Amino acid sequence: MRARTASAAGLLLTRSTTSPASVCSRCLRDDLLSSASPSTLQSRKYHPTRRRDASQFGAAISVAQTLIKGMPKASPxxxxxxxxxxxxxxxxxxxxxRQLLGSGHPALDNVAKYYTRSEGKHMRPLLVLLMSQATAIDPRKLPADQSPNKKPVDSPLSSFSILDDSNPDFNPLVSKSTESHQYNVSGDENILPSQRRLAEITELIHTASLLHDDVIDNAETRRASSSANTAFGNKMAVLAGDFLLGRASVALARLRDPEVTELMATVIANLVEGEFMQLKNTAQDEAKPVYNDDILQYYLQKTYLKTASLISKSCRSSAVLGRCAPEVVEASYAYGRNLGLAFQLVDDMLDYTVTAAEMGKPVGADLELGLATAPLLFAWKSNPELGPLVGRKFSEEGDVQKARELVHRSNGVEQTRQLAQDYADKAAAAIADFPEGEAKAGLLEMCEKTMQRRK
Known part of the structure; x- marks a missing residue:
């Protein structure tokens, strides 16, 4: 509607500015704000106006110019x-x-909330919310009487005296006889409170994994600041990550949906399984492994467990909470799985192609940690001399530099980009049957943004 109004305004301005005194300003202004099509406006005959209407005509022109000026310009x-x-x-x-993470212990409260004070990409909750919107208008939704228990998302299953879960930032029950709760955020009517809470749970699980990963990797920075393990020590960072997973599990239980609980609890197990696979690096144990297709499959499975599992199962959970038909649930999962794989492939590619300033964190860290990611695996296929370096996890002097040079001399980065694009295309294809709308367009745009990102 706004684009059509701008077009109409342009036509009217073109017609009227040649002979201001011949057009009635009131008609011009009314037509400009009407629902008439541009072709109708172009052919319309306006009755003559008197000279004293000239100031009104100027006002109408001003209205048109203001409307056009206010139109958002679409980016190419x-x-x-x-x-x-x-x-x-x-x-x-x-x-x-932050309300979910409040603790009566000041030190734990500080560490648990540390990564919430600096804004991350929020990609995972963004996808959950977009998926919730995109599937809300699907005509294949199940009947409302099949919806789960409609208790508030903060209503506990057990009494507080049994839970003994002290949280000074959050007290969902005002009194024992009242189920008034603080979680009352007005937003899009197509997003259920349970789906909003799922988005927050997804971010909690992701943040907990960051706390643990930074300890495992001895990371010094995160989001352009000191990492939690650097600021507070490894023990406190690990315990804070455990605390986040505990609070996420409580919030998950209060959604009162067994399937969603199963899906998201499996994500936590997947994160640990993926980390163990990464510690081994490849499926081969020998010191001088030889490249084969099983090595790439091992890497992709590890990538699914560490990255794509959370994205795919949270997207699926969103559709489950929305009472979507089975084929919609499967499509939501396929979208998240493929986009998650594309996202991590691009991340591994950026470790070879951008600077630390662009990335917002140290680059080249994968090789320093002894990790063989997709660009190196593709380079290894045509450079067998990389085998011994992979076997000893780039631990000898000069290994890291030699590996980087071989990756850049080969087409390892480009092959990684092509594989990521394949997965992004599969993600877009998975939701092809979703009803057209802004949310679906947003999900498709996330496929594009994943491929274009530089950090």
Whole structure:
């Protein structure tokens, strides 16, 4: 509608500015704000106006120019902004997460909330909210009477005297006889409170994994600041990550959906399994492994467990909470799985192609940690001399530099990009049957943004 109004305004201005005194300003202004099509406006005959209407004509021109000036300019190649679509829900997310993480122990409270004070990409909750919107208008939704228990998302299953879960930042029950609760964020009517809470749980699990990963990797920075393990020590960082997973599990139970609980609990197990696979690096144990296709499959399985599992199962959980038909649930999962794999492939590629300033964290860290990711695996296929370096996890002097040179001399980075694009295309294809709308466009745009990102 706004685009058509701008077009109409342009036509009217073109017609009227040649002879201002011959057009009635009131008709001009009314037509400009009407629902008439541009072709109708172009052919319309306006009755003569008197000279004293000249000032009114000028006002109408001003209205038209203001309207045109206020129209948002579309960026080339970008149809929608996913952040804008669910911006209202995301605005409250950090506050809600901090409420979930409140602890009566000051030191634990400080460490648990440390990574929530610096804004991350929020990609995972963004996808959950977009998926919730995109599937809400699907005509294949199950009947409302098949919806789960409609208790508030903060209503406990056991009494507080039994739970003994002291949280000074959050007290969902005002009194023992009242189920008034703080979680009352108004937002898009197509997103259920349980789906909003799922988005927050997804971010909690992701943040917990960051706390643990930074300890395992001896990371010094995170989001352009000192990492939690650097600021507070390894023990406190690990315990804070455990605390986040505990609070996420409590919030998950209160959604009262067994399937969603099963899906998201499996994610936590997958994160640990993926970390163990990464410690081994490849499926081969010998010191001088030889490249074969099983090595790439091992890497992709590890990538699914560490990255794509959370994205795919949270997207699937969103559709389950929305009471979607089985084929919609499967499509949501396929979208998340493929996008998650594409996201990590791009991340591994950026470790070879961008600077630390662009990335917002140290680059080249994968080889320093002894990790063989997709660009190196593709380079290894045509450079067998990489085998011994992979076997000893690039531990000898000069190994890291030699490996980087071989990756850059080969087409390892480009092959990684092509594989990531294949997965991004599969993600887009998975939701092809979703009803057209802004949320679906946002999900498709996330496929594009994943391939274009530089950090």
């Amino acid at each position: 190649g970008v149809s929608v902004d996913p952040l804008r679509i669910v911006g209202k829900e995301l605005k409250f997310m950090s506050k809600n997460i």
